[in-house]
Amino acid sequence: MTPTERAIAKLPPHLRRFVVDQGYGDYTPRDHAVWRHVMHKLNRTLRDRAHSSYLQGLGATGIGLERIPSLDEMNEKLASFGWSAVAVRGFIPPAVFTEFQSLGVLAIAADIRTYEHIEYTPAPDIVHESAGHAPLLSDPRYAEYLKACGVAGFKAIASVEDQAVYGAIRNLSVVKEDPAATPDDLKLAEERLHAAGASRRYVSESTRASRLYWWTAEYGLVGSLDRPRLYGAGLLSSIGEAHHCLTGEVLKLPLSLACVDTDYDITSMQPQLFVARDFDHLFDVLKEFEATLAWRRGGDHGLEEALRARTVNHLVLADGLELSGKVVQIVTGNRAPMRAALARLEGPVQLARGGQQEGPPWPGESLVVFGSGQLPPRGAFSLGLPGGLFLTGFRVGGHEVINLRGHMDGRPLDLPSWTHLFLSEGLPSVGGGPADPAGWDQWFGSLNAFAEGEGEDSARKHKAQSLSPGLAALYSEVRNLRESGRPDPARVAALERELAGHPSDWLLATELRELSLERASP
DSSP, X not given: OOHHHHHHHTSOHXXXXXXXXXXXXXXXXXXXXXXXXXXXXXXXXXXXXXXHHHHHHHHHTTOOSSSOOOHHHHHHHHGGGTOEXXXXXXXXXXXXXXXXXXXXXXXXXXXXXXXXGOSOOSSOOHIIIIIIISGGGXXXXXXXXXXXXXXXHHHSOOOHHHHHHHHHHHHHHHHHTOTTOOHHHHHHHHHHHHHHHHTOSSOOHHHHHHHHHIIIIITOEEEOSSSEEEOXXXXXXXXXHHHHTTSTTSEEEEOOGGXXXXXXXXXXXXXXXXXXXXXXXXXXXHHHHHTTSHHHHOHHHHHHHHHHHTSOEXXXXXXXXXXXXXXEEEEXXXXXXXOEEEEEEEEEEEEEEXXXXXXXXXXXXXXEEESOOOOOSSEEEEEEOTTSEEEEEEEEETTEEEXXXXXXXXXXXXXXXXXXXXXESXXXXXXXXXXXXXXXXXXXXXXXXXXOHHHHHXXXXXXXXTSOXXXXXXXXXXXXXXXXXXXXXXXXXXXXXXXXXXXXXXXXXXXXXXXXXXXXXX
16 A cells, blocks of 8 residues: 555544545646746745754655655655644535544645636645645644644534535636636625625634634744744745745734634635744643633533534533534523523434434434433433423433423423433533534445535546646656756757747746756856
């Protein structure tokens, strides 16, 4: 097995289906020229701007300046840091991205930006994902933060509107990188993103987690306010941002929890950036952020967060049992410390313990009653709770109950007559997504399968078709002449004459000009 195949084999099945082959042989000669151009410019720019771990981390993680790195080369190096890398296509779902990260796996977009967008692209690409994120993993403290930030993002609760925003961002990135896209296509994609953002009823935990990640791991500065250094991957992989971020046009703010309340725009350069004192400072802010999450707070707050999200999340009961499903109703009582007397989950509901699914998901609704009480192993029961809740029904066995009836302080409740019923003295935690993602995917993955979509596939084809065989051959020859170490002057001159047939290809002209300068230098 190759180093990358070994990395993939360690992944749970539900993550493996997001992985694609890097397709190293599919990169065009111009793709490698794009990489070389970006990396040489960044290398010059970042020498005095990036965190000290960055430049030394390039070679340490298998990343060179001359050509696109192979994931096998990267994985050989990353293994020594306890990390690995796999290839994916474009924007993958946030919960998937953060789960990869929490496991110490870099999800690297296999595609590379077009030469038209060489300065900056909102689309994930191999420049950003490998040259931006990987080098800092050579710093143990930062690598630890990236993994911990992934855990927090994975546990954060996302709303249904977050899914709409994700789809719009992904669509915009595809359109921006499609050579065949028209101005109308771009306008429509930008309007869709604006509409998706406007549809949000509230700022979810997942959105706030994405902002923390954006203002630290993506666009973070570190050091003093007057002389900060770059460590965020978005800054380290963008020629335009690397120049722009340290100018007086960008407001520099001390990093604090305020960053999670600061929105960002992926389509333009950032008007302000947050500066961490050092990498330990990142953990201080992350700890503050985690303390706000339902994952840590549980109780009434956790229930209410899950209810308004309208997405699948998991409740951790007092005995450690985990229920995954959509919370659709909370019945409040008058008992401290929790006001909630009952929570209703829409089916299907997964039952798990320690993150491991127990049996098949329950197809119907489930109810969690908060308070102390005892149900018979089987048979009829009447249960009164201090919160004012009273239930009657028949326990079939396990958690299955039929003929359920109930009232709160004498008021009848509309309850499912056939359900799974659970009693819990508290609710320590409410986390985003199912407790066992792999188990959930096993049952429902085919219904929620991630697909690239026709738009993304078309964009990739249009990009490949935009490079003519003749132009590709010129790029290849320029590279071969450079790598030979002794380019033939006559052939270089002939290539310069041939370039006249491609007046709009500025990148090839730049490559040839560099080759001429190399030939002329002693």
